Amino acid sequence: MITPTRRPALFLDRDGVINKEVHYLHRIKDFVFIPGVFDTCRMFQNAGFALIVVTNQSGIARGYYSEEEYHILTRWMIERFDEQGITLTDVMYCPHHPKGAVPQYRVQCSCRKPKPGMIVGACARHGIDPAASIMVGDKFSDIQAGRSAGIGRLVLVHSDYEINLEEAQQAHHVAESIGHSSFQRWVFQDDIAVAR
Template sequence: MQEKPVPNKSLFLDRDGVINKEKHYLYRIEDFEFVDGIFALCRAAVKNGFCLIVVTNQAGIARGYYTEAQFLELTEWMKQEFARRDLPLTDVLYCPHHPQYGGEQYCRQCECRKPGPGMLLDAARKYDLDLSASIFAGDKGSDIAAGRAAGIGTAALVGTGHSVSAPDRQAADLYADSLAELKENLFPATIADN
């Protein structure tokens, strides 16, 4: 069976605070709660020709709060939850690094850790994406900065995770208090259920 080609634009999603409710260094399936509206937003994006890619800093690995294997186990479960709703995630890219923690394996300055654009640029190369036609939905200023550095067309900030400062709101192309509001702003003609 031949796989469908990946669209050349993506809705990039931060994980913690956008896909799932913000919890301190989340790594257990039983603690994972989806943010209201995430599936409706993703369904609207897919209907409008976007693929779905998660880009997430996971410094909890470098800090020793959980292992890379535990993160990958949770990621596999999350991917299955999206697939069950006929919303396959094209990829989940993550940065396990931290500039001060993690020993030889994880302690480093890197371009993949947001606000660096590395994960977005890697996804663009891997999937032949037009970043200027893509959207990045995040809940922190570092998400907006990463989007800007990568040349993302729309850097959207949502108030579903961390508290949002006035300068971060101003730096974003679009601000929404909820994912439902973000969906309405990005895809106003799309009717999608949750």
């Protein structure tokens, strides 16, 4: 039996990567896309990458908003990508927090970044080659999760979170945003964005 070739993925944190950072974002009116995010995602899609969002949503566990409110916002976000001709392969989220106010979500899980559960699960579900993939996040926990999952390229982008030198050195690249031309050049000139 021939095993199908696994494809690469662009793994994206949501807040601070896809949209501008708003603490515990759950309302559509507060969701602002990072400039250039659609262009970059389209480039990766055209190069054969799956586009997978992996996001911690501890606001659910903390009782700041419900899972249904999260899903309403997520459906809206997916529709905006669809309008741009971009298909998000998956949007994975972790609603847990070990100190959450909502008992059903107050757990020590394997999906909350920096643990790699969401990424590992997405790779298994969608036939993703982690070594050929890229993880983009705005916090060190994103880099840790990507590294633990065996992701080949790890990228930190600037948002409201300060990036210190030690954390930056754990990433393969630091960019202003994924919509910035320097990020696009770094990826595509390295010839790692051509899925074979």
